Amino acid sequence: MAKRPFIIDCDTGTDDAIAIMAAFGCREITVRAVTSVNGNVKEEYTSRNNLNIVHYLGLETEVMRGAQIPFYPRGNYYDTTHGATGLGNVVLPDAPKEKFSKEIASEAIWRIANEEDGELELLVIGPMTNIAIAISNHPGLVGKIKHIWAMAGSVVGGNCSTTAEFNIWADPVSAKLVFAAGIPITMIGLDVTEKAVLNRADAEEIRSFGNRAGILTANILDYMLNRYKVGGEDAMMHDALALAAAVKPECLVCRDYFVDVECGGQYTAGHTMVDVRGRLGKQPNASVALELDLAAFKSWLKECIRQCGTV
Numbered sequence: 316m317a318k319r320p321f322i323i324d325c326d327t328g329t330d331d332a333i334a335i336m337a338a339f340g341c342r343e344i345t346v347r348a349v350t351s352v353n354g355n356v357k358e359e360y361t362s363r364n365n366l367n368i369v370h371y372l373g374l375e376t377e378v379m380r381g382a383q384i385p386f387y388p389r390g391n392y393y394d395t396t397h398g399a400t401g402l403g404n405v406v407l408p409d410a411p412k413e414k415f416s417k418e419i420a421s422e423a424i425w426r427i428a429n430e431e432d433g434e435l436e437l438l439v440i441g442p443m444t445n446i447a448i449a450i451s452n453h454p455g456l457v458g459k460i461k462h463i464w465a466m467a468g469s470v471v472g473g474n475c476s477t478t479a480e481f482n483i484w485a486d487p488v489s490a491k492l493v494f495a496a497g498i499p500i501t502m503i504g505l506d507v508t509e510k511a512v513l514n515r516a517d518a519e520e521i522r523s524f525g526n527r528a529g530i531l532t533a534n535i536l537d538y539m540l541n542r543y544k545v546g547g548e549d550a551m552m553h554d555a556l557a558l559a560a561a562v563k564p565e566c567l568v569c570r571d572y573f574v575d576v577e578c579g580g581q582y583t584a585g586h587t588m589v590d591v592r593g594r595l596g597k598q599p600n601a602s603v604a605l606e607l608d609l610a611a612f613k614s615w616l617k618e619c620i621r622q623c624g625t626v
C-alpha cells in the first residue's frame with residue numbers, strides 16, 4: 316500500500332523530538348519534510364534541533380526553517396520546560412547549516428501539497444503560525460490538505476493559563492485561522508495528552524533497544540522524568556499522541572464538535588472553545604480526542620522508536 320505523505324510542523328521540543336523519531340518508525344507514512352516554528356524555544360533552536368535529529372539519525376527528509384514570532388504579541392515568554400535550547404540537557408552534534416532546505420516552511424507546505432495532489436497530511440505539534448501563513452499566502456491550500464492532526468488545545472483547562480494549552484496560547488490568532496479554514500482537523504488536546512505519560516521502566520525498555528533513536532529517546536526521557544521530580548511537567552507524550560491519532564486511531568476516542576479559538580480576554584486568550592453541547596447550533600469543524608487507551612499507545616510508540624529509520 317502507498318505510504319501516506321506527511322509534513323511534521325514542530326517546535327522541537329523534547330516531546331516533539333520523540334514524535335519525530337516515532338514518525339520515522341511508522342510503516343504507514345512517509346515524512347516529506349520537517350518544518351520548524353517558534354514555540355517551546357526560539358525558532359533558531361527548534362530548527363537546529365530538527366536538522367540535528369534528522370542528520371544524527373540519518374533520516375531521509377528535508378528540514379525547513381519557519382516562523383520566528385507568533386501573530387499574537389507574547390514577548391519573551393520562554394521558560395525552561397524543554398531546557399534552554401529545546402532538547403532538555405541532551406546535546407547532539409551540529410549538522411552543517413547548509414543542510415537546511417532553502418525554502419521557508421510555509422512555501423514548502425504549499426509546494427508539497429501541490430506535489431501530493433490532495434493527499435498531504437500535516438502533523439502540527441507546535442504553534443500554528445507556519446500553517447496560518449501558508450493558508451494566508453495560498454488560500455487554495457485549503458482544498459489540498461487531506462487532514463491536519465494537531466496537538467492543540469483542550470476541552471477543559473490549560474497548561475499555560477487556566478484555560479489555554481501552550482500551542483494555542485502561544486499563537487491564538489494563527490490557531491483561529493486554521494480551525495476556521497475548512498481543512499479536516501483532529502484536535503488532540505490536553506484532555507488526552509496529559510494521560511499519555513511514560514515512566515522510568517518505559518525509558519529503560521526503550522534504551523534497551525540499543526538503536527540511536529532508542530537511546531536518544533531514553534536520554535530525553537531522563538531529562539523529562541528528572542524535571543517532574545523537581546516539580547515540572549511529567550514525561551507527557553503530547554506530540555507523539557497526535558501522530559498516534561493519525562496512524563493508530565484505536566488509541567483514542569474522538570467526537571466531532573464545533574471548535575473556535577479565543578484571542579482575547581483577561582483569562583481566556585488561547586482557549587479552545589469546544590461546543591460539546593451543541594449550544595451554538597454550528598456544524599462541527601473538528602474531531603476532538605476525548606479518551607485514551609494508554610497501553611495501546613505505549614506499545615505502539617515503543618515499536619515505532621524501535622523501528623525508527625528502518626521502515
Ligand code: BDR
Binds near residue numbers: 329396474
Ligand atoms: C505542547 O506544548 C509543548 O510544550 C509540547 O511540545 C506540546 O506540543 C503541550 O501543551
Ligand code: CA
Binds near residue numbers: 325327328
Ligand atoms: Ca510541541
